[in-house]
Amino acid sequence: MTLTDDDKKTIEKYALQNAVKYGQAPQIGAVMGRVMGECAHLRPMAKEVGPVIQEVLAEVAKETPEEWQARLEAIAPELIEELNTKKEPDKGLKALDVEEGQQVVMRFAPNPNGPPTLGSTRGIVVNSEYVKKYGGKFIIRFDDTDPQTKRPMMEAYDWYVDDCKWLGADPDEIVIASDRIPMYYDYARKLIEMGKAYVCFCDGADFKKFKDAKEACPHRDLSPQENLMHWDKMLAGEYEEKSAVLRIKTDITHKDPALRDFGAFRIVKVPHPRPEVDDKYCVWPLLDFEGAIEDHELGMTHIIRGKDLMDSEKRQTYIYNYLGWEYPKTTHWGRVKMHEFGKFSTSALRKSIEDGEYSGWDDPRLPTLRAMRRRGILPEAIRKFFIEMGVGETDVSISMDTLYAENRKLVDPIANRYFFVWDPVEIEITDTEPCTVNPSLHPTEDRGCREIDVADKVYICSEDAEKFQVGSKLRLKDLFNVEITSTEPLQAKHIGDSIESVKKEKMRIIHWAPMDGVTVKVMSPDGEFTGIGEKQVTTELDKIVQFERFGFCRIDSVDDEVVAYYTHK
Template identity: 75%
Template sequence: MGECPNLRPRAKEIAPVIEKILKDVSEGDPKSWRRQLEALAPELIEELNVKKEPEKGLKPLDVEEGEKVVMRFAPNPNGPPTLGSTRGIVVNSEYVKKYGGSFIIRFDDTDPQTKRPMLEAYGWYLEDCRWLDAVPDKVVIASDRLPVYYKYAEKLLGLGHAYVCFCKGEDFKKYKDSKEPCPHRGQTAEENLKYWKKMLAGEYEEKEAVVRIKTDIKHKDPALRDYGVFRIVKTPHPRPEVADRYVVWPLLDFEGAIEDHELGMTHIIRGKDLMDSEKRQGYIYDYLGWKYPKTTHWGRIKIHEFGKFSTSGLRRAIEEGEYSGWDDPRLPTLRALRRRGILPQAIRKFMIDMGVGETDVSISLDTLYAENRKLVDISSNRYFFVWNPVELEILGTSPRTARPPLHPTEDRGCREIEVGTKLYVCQEDVDNLKVGDSIRLKDLYNIEITSITPLQGRYIGASVEVVRKERIRIIHWAPIDGVHVTVLAPHGKFEGIGEPQVAGELDHLVQFERFGFCRIDSVDNGIFAYFAHK
């Protein structure tokens, strides 16, 4: 009926007819359906074979004819990029790639005090963007552009759209809550400009004066009534280029409003906590005669494995030595994930598949890990790593060389491991053993356990067929002269023995069989590996 709207008025008559037909059809069998269809509408047969493939990736953007998309990622560099910031980097850059636009990274570093920027973090962001294949076309640092903001502040003050307010915080709140203008709202433009100059000259102390935009003091939403746009901060900015040059700093809604226009932003995607920003900034755009970019919002993202965290909280924990640094494998920072061997492609896909919804999401990293595992499985060489090692002595055997393949399906050759009469196996495997059990030492030979403490076994052959037929368990092992391996994982620290050849895999991702994928981080004093995932 969607196709034939002219039948709509007679829907009542048609419904029973259709019902009867459907009943007849469902009583038939698939073969007769097909025969009928061939007779009635052969062109539909083909449609049956076409699988519905919904469009993959991000939803299309509302782009106007001939419009060049400009989008931005605007972090405050008060710590390194985390999984949360990654969403902004990936989604914005992905849209820009899709529409051939330009991608801008803008450091919203206009708070030298409460959310004080961190000098190293500026570089970290650029580094991580590059790693994520999201190289910005332009880098803007807000703290370099105070004169621009001042220019517009003066314009608005001169036009009578803003005023310098001397109310105490709580006093203004009272006025605002009762929808009353504060005493300073009525000052003339001249007065306001005079006060503004005094602010810039440093004649007022912090909290003494603030610039407000005149909105609608009686607006039904209290969040929109005459909000502040400039305040006085006498703490010097951490960037040496800026330091103590300014004492009057813009607030986010002002800085962002001006920059988004100045930089020609066409689309903005940001957290829904900033949803009111559009309405607030709308006043500024109206006063200046500007057109507001198109906006989209996303909800909060919570990662099961990391729970709630804040940059400042992490910073404190690192300073107190709880974590080894910003790339500690337990941390949700991009640097940590990189060190663990998570590939940027996996992260991009993870973020893009998550999409841009306003619902708050609480997601597990399993999906990211599954994605990464598929990517790294082929390239990762296999090795044995025995955690909680227990010495096993084997009787009735002679020294030999084991040659397990570097990869189970890819032909990349073998590693060689010399084996004498002793080797290591996992305590975990030993726990499941009793005297008399047969067990296969993977890629070596079969033994029968003759004693648990001390752990001993005797050689009973090397046949794999026997293992298959008798469903003998296969466990991995490590040579007695193996190297000490420490694995740092989000869920703890594992120590044990690994094959000496692992030392040749510095900076590569390997799979420790029956343990998981790890990135070999250093090989100087024993091996240190960072755990990626199972």
């Protein structure tokens, strides 16, 4: 199946609408999201749609905002009307239901099996922002009670705390669940004594048959004394893995099978990676039990959790009712999907890193906060991005372009400008004398100038050089005008310095780099770019600069060569 002319027109009109709305050529993710959202028949054709969108965007990028407006008015005037009348959705965080005199206590509870991703960052930002708003208490609780399937990484504990502080979400308290196992055991014993929990010896398949049939398993009605005996044997390591599970009694005939007698503890004999825990325990709480106990013990007043965890809340309510507790006020939100990354899975990312697919957790292709930091995405941009997203049950599908737009507002005024030529080729220039030029470090801010020495050769991008013909006239930005005299080898002659002649003859303006420049390697989500940059960029370590006609980059190192991480356009 191929795209029809109508399909291509649809792509074109949405690309133009996006350009008109934001005043700049759109990124593919933004247009892809709109097209796929409106045209269900194109969704199975993503591989065919992508290249067509790229072609359309390349044409759009060549035009001015005035031309975008005129073309959109010609082919889809209704989209102009939509831009003029469409009400912006409510942004920001809606008010919490807070009782008079109540101190708000909220938590972010990650599994430290890897560093924060953009998915988990939403929880950090929103919970901490609510606490700031109400003058409450923000707790980080590490749910690290699965030493096997989602085995914690020792480094991740510090990564989470460090990233939280970087985001301006300093925790008031840090709790590590694996330090508090005895407390969970005490509550388990109490529930067993109350007849509300029992040790089940059914294997998984057999228990599922009982559960699906709404029937009690053979162990459900054992006395509390017998269950305490089995519980003590579990704790003493006398039972093998998967041979016994502590279950919470619920309504075995409940219409929802997920709520029937759920598991609270299982046997895992793999040592925990934290040396202070190691092999001290072989019975570990499942998240529904551990989270229920902790939310009460830590005085949680409000919880924000994914709508996919509504069943967890219903299971935990049984424990709260048995123990006479009041469940925290709960808000649910939908999933966030970033077009460029799809579903976030820390376990999958970890395996890909271990397999050598990525260089590490800060690889610029990854959706981790460590990667965002290394690329030069600022914490203020991330906070605003997630706060404006708000809290709602609707799933959110959004492009990174939205985050980049927030970051661009912050970095554009502070980023010095430099020339960087990737995939460079030499061009020899005749009829000129050695000179020194002093382009400004910033087009609008008074921040001084660079100093670039030029002789009879400079570097330019090969993709520019491929478009030249003998007789082509162009301007080397902030230098002078030249006319191509030869393409093999690449040569040109100096034909003047006048800006007026550039406008009059509609010359292309290209950037360049001096022959005594430094080697620059840019690491980006689209791969590695190597070329030549100005020497002065070596003074910008750990700062964000703009490589003209390329994009914003954060200078990561300036040792034998300059290594920069791509931020965004």
